[in-house]
Amino acid sequence: MKAIILAAGIGSRLGDMTRTIPKPMIEIRGEPILKRTIAWLKNSGVTDIFMNLHHAPHIITDFFGDGSAFGVSISYSREEELLGTAGGVKKILQENDSAAKEPILVLYGDNLYPKSYILEKFLAFHKAQEVPVSIGLCHHDGDVSHKGVVMLKDSHIVEFIEKPSYKPDSNLINIALYLLYPSIANMIPEGYSDFGKDLFPKMLREGISLGGYIFSEPVGVIDTPELYEIERTRQ
DSSP, X not given: OEEEEEOOOOOGXXXXXXXXXXXXXXXXXXXXXXXXXXXXHHHTTOOEEEEEEOSXXXXXXXXXXXXXXXXXXXXXXXXXXXXXXXXXXXXXHHHTTTTOOSOEEEEETTSBOOTTOXXXXXXXXXXXXXXXXXXXXXXXXXOOTTSEEEEEETTEEEEEEESOSSOOSOOEEEEEEEEEOGGGGGGSOSSOOOIIIIIHHHHHHTTOOEEEEEOSSOOBOOSSHHHXXXXXHXX
């Protein structure tokens, strides 16, 4: 299995913390988030990695190089203008083999994914569902107004609500961990496109089924200084 790490975002809500460095290079307990993510992928058997870059890209390329020092292979895709989560994936797939048959893992470079996540089980689920995309989910008991909320039936997503303005009848949220077949590049429009706001709702409207796999633990996020402080001090 190959992976795409999305690392192009600016992280403007973190203010000065990301003014000169990419958000995935913020340190948590002494090492960049991105280094932790790559180590997790390697330990899960994923060593062929693609990464999109935009803000301060040299910080990432100087640190990781071709990935060999970390036991992986990294290829970079630079975006002159931000393409969004789905748009960035489309560009990477176009630059590489979008006709490949094996699923590819997509994850966000600024998230803290628990080491307990077993990617082999997620992959087996995805292949069994016979859907173009499977989305990693978890239960969230707090405020979901800044999350992507999912309605699930028989392991298939029947509704996807990005940042709902009301209290939905579900606490299942998108954890930004996807398995998709490279042919999905044909479904993503040219230019800027976001998975949660644009692509997933569009696919559901068109009757295209999406899988939903529930993980037992939440993902750590550092979207604001307050959330960063929580993760920084977590044991």
